[in-house]
Amino acid sequence: MQMFGSGLIKGLAITWKELFTKKVTVQYPDEIYPLPDRFHGKFKLNKDACISCGMCVRACPNKVITMETETVARKKRLLKYTMDIKYCLFCGLCVEACPKNALGYVKDFELAQYKRDKLTVVLAAEEPLPREEKERLEAEAAQRAAAAKKAAGARGGSAFGNKAEGGE
Amino acid sequence: MLRTEEFTLNMGPQHPATHGVFRLILHLDGETIVKAEPVLGYLHRGIEKLAESRTYTQVIPYTDRLDYLAAMLNNLGYVQAVEKMIGVEVPERAEYIRVIVSEMSRIASHCIATGAYALDLGGFTGFMYPFREREKLMDMFEMICGSRMTFSYIRVGGVAADLPEEFYPAIKKFLQEFPSCVDEYDGLITGNEIFQARTKGIGILPAEKAVKYSLSGPVLRGSGVKYDLRKARPYGIYDRFDFEVPVGKNGDCFDRYYCRILEMRQSHRIIKQALEQLQELPEGPVMAKVPKVLKPPKGDVYHEIEGAKGILGYYVVSDGTVNPYRVHVRRPSFINLDLIDEMCRGWKIADVVAILGSIDIVLGEVDC
Numbered sequence: 001m002q003m004f005g006s007g008l009i010k011g012l013a014i015t016w017k018e019l020f021t022k023k024v025t026v027q028y029p030d031e032i033y034p035l036p037d038r039f040h041g042k043f044k045l046n047k048d049a050c051i052s053c054g055m056c057v058r059a060c061p062n063k064v065i066t067m068e069t070e071t072v073a074r075k076k077r078l079l080k081y082t083m084d085i086k087y088c089l090f091c092g093l094c095v096e097a098c099p100k101n102a103l104g105y106v107k108d109f110e111l112a113q114y115k116r117d118k119l120t121v122v123l124a125a126e127e128p129l130p131r132e133e134k135e136r137l138e139a140e141a142a143q144r145a146a147a148a149k150k151a152a153g154a155r156g157g158s159a160f161g162n163k164a165e166g167g168e
Numbered sequence: 169m170l171r172t173e174e175f176t177l178n179m180g181p182q183h184p185a186t187h188g189v190f191r192l193i194l195h196l197d198g199e200t201i202v203k204a205e206p207v208l209g210y211l212h213r214g215i216e217k218l219a220e221s222r223t224y225t226q227v228i229p230y231t232d233r234l235d236y237l238a239a240m241l242n243n244l245g246y247v248q249a250v251e252k253m254i255g256v257e258v259p260e261r262a263e264y265i266r267v268i269v270s271e272m273s274r275i276a277s278h279c280i281a282t283g284a285y286a287l288d289l290g291g292f293t294g295f296m297y298p299f300r301e302r303e304k305l306m307d308m309f310e311m312i313c314g315s316r317m318t319f320s321y322i323r324v325g326g327v328a329a330d331l332p333e334e335f336y337p338a339i340k341k342f343l344q345e346f347p348s349c350v351d352e353y354d355g356l357i358t359g360n361e362i363f364q365a366r367t368k369g370i371g372i373l374p375a376e377k378a379v380k381y382s383l384s385g386p387v388l389r390g391s392g393v394k395y396d397l398r399k400a401r402p403y404g405i406y407d408r409f410d411f412e413v414p415v416g417k418n419g420d421c422f423d424r425y426y427c428r429i430l431e432m433r434q435s436h437r438i439i440k441q442a443l444e445q446l447q448e449l450p451e452g453p454v455m456a457k458v459p460k461v462l463k464p465p466k467g468d469v470y471h472e473i474e475g476a477k478g479i480l481g482y483y484v485v486s487d488g489t490v491n492p493y494r495v496h497v498r499r500p501s502f503i504n505l506d507l508i509d510e511m512c513r514g515w516k517i518a519d520v521v522a523i524l525g526s527i528d529i530v531l532g533e534v535d536c
Contacts, residue, residue, distance in 0.1 A: 061226035
């Protein structure tokens with residue numbers, strides 16, 4: 001039979017040990033606990049790498065991401081990339097969906113804001129190209145395409161000829 | 169004989185001992201409970217309905233929010249249900265990672281259960297010790313998937329990413345320390361005379377009744393029924409590990425609590441074995457070749473796993489489109505709550521907290 005109270009004393013001995021262990025408290029605003037590399041924090045977008053494919057928009061379960069694009073010379077160009085962070089689940093499906101690794105995280109978790117509208121984060125905002133510029137680019141592309149077609153036609157013809165020769 | 173009037177006492181929804189927004193209407197005769205009526209739905213978010221307008225992959229973050237204390241297990245149950253539907257072979261490496269993270273999640277959940285139980289019964293120190301280990305687990309989860317609670321880590325066909333390099337030393341250190349930490353919980357909480365007086369012989373749940381009401385998890389095993397899906401119907405690769413299913417004897421609050429402590433030790437064993445076997449595996453993919461847009465064939469599937477709170481089942485119906493036609497979750501906490509009225513009847517007010525805490529409910533899961 002155990003003496004009554006021995007359990008309490010054993011418990012006290014366990015807590016007593018804690019008095020001599022190292023302190024683990026991190027003085028938060030002054031020092032920040034190191035965050036791992038995969039931390040899901042604030043988003044960042046590499047505008048140059050983004051090809052405006054819209055995979056992230058489709059991957060998001062909560063319709064957080066909106067994307068505005070314009071098509072110049074059959075090439076998509078990113079105009080505006082907005083994230084409605086207040087609905088974000090931080091699940092990481094958008095980052096995972098990105099085929100060019102353009103979307104990523106920053107190790108920053110201090111996302112609280114005083115105003116509700118500040119929770120809509122604009123990650124990229126570009127002016128649409130002026131009309132002359134667009135026309136110039138389109139004309140250039142058309143020229144390039146025509147040249148390429150001509151070259152391909154020439155190559156394709158010779159290849160066909162070679163094949164015909166080989167067949168004989 | 170003088171008859172006294174029944175007194176109605178409202179416990180919750182904002183009561184710290186109900187572990188969330190749970191309301192219990194207690195009908196009292198003096199201090200004795202005559203009837204306990206649970207009122208649910210304060211945390212209802214309609215996750216099952218939300219799932220119908222999401223694609224199969226997009227449901228995963230929502231399953232995190234069911235039992236938010238053991239989110240990996242929720243991920244696993246859903247993902248395995250979808251995998252059953254489309255019939256995909258998961259890479260070996262991913263299976264091991266799944267076992268490791270889900271057992272870590274089970275330990276984290278039981279840490280809360282034991283710690284919060286000590287707190288419910290008035291022992292604040294007992295609350296801090298399990299939370300210390302949970303904190304270490306959450307740091308490791310953060311390394312693996314970037315989040316501390318809502319992981320969304322397990323994917324249809326594998327896991328989102330391989331375990332990072334920095335994870336291995338952390339888990340090894342944790343595995344080394346953990347048994348002595350559980351010994352500390354035993355010394356602080358289990359061995360405490362006041363704790364034993366508050367829990368032993370309280371809220372007895374007979375085994376037949378527990379089976380009849382299809383209770384599961386530590387609540388069922390506390391009553392002495394040896395039933396664990398990991399042993400009874402192994403899913404994934406659980407048949408490769410050597411572990412025991414701890415059971416209680418009397419089915420009282422203490423047995424339910426102690427079952428969790430013993431389960432933590434078993435989970436520790438499983439992680440140890442899984443880690444050893446994982447490190448013998450050659451490097452390889454952690455994702456099977458799965459189409460980006462999942463379109464399972466028409467039909468339905470039911471899959472259940474052993475969650476931290478009990479049997480966690482997912483029923484998914486597909487109509488052949490990209491969105492599930494219907495998702496239903498068999499939430500263990502919700503079903504374990506069925507017997508709260510009968511368990512509370514005849515006990516005193518102070519025992520209600522002990523009984524409710526021993527069931528270990530999570531309101532995210534109860535209300536869904």
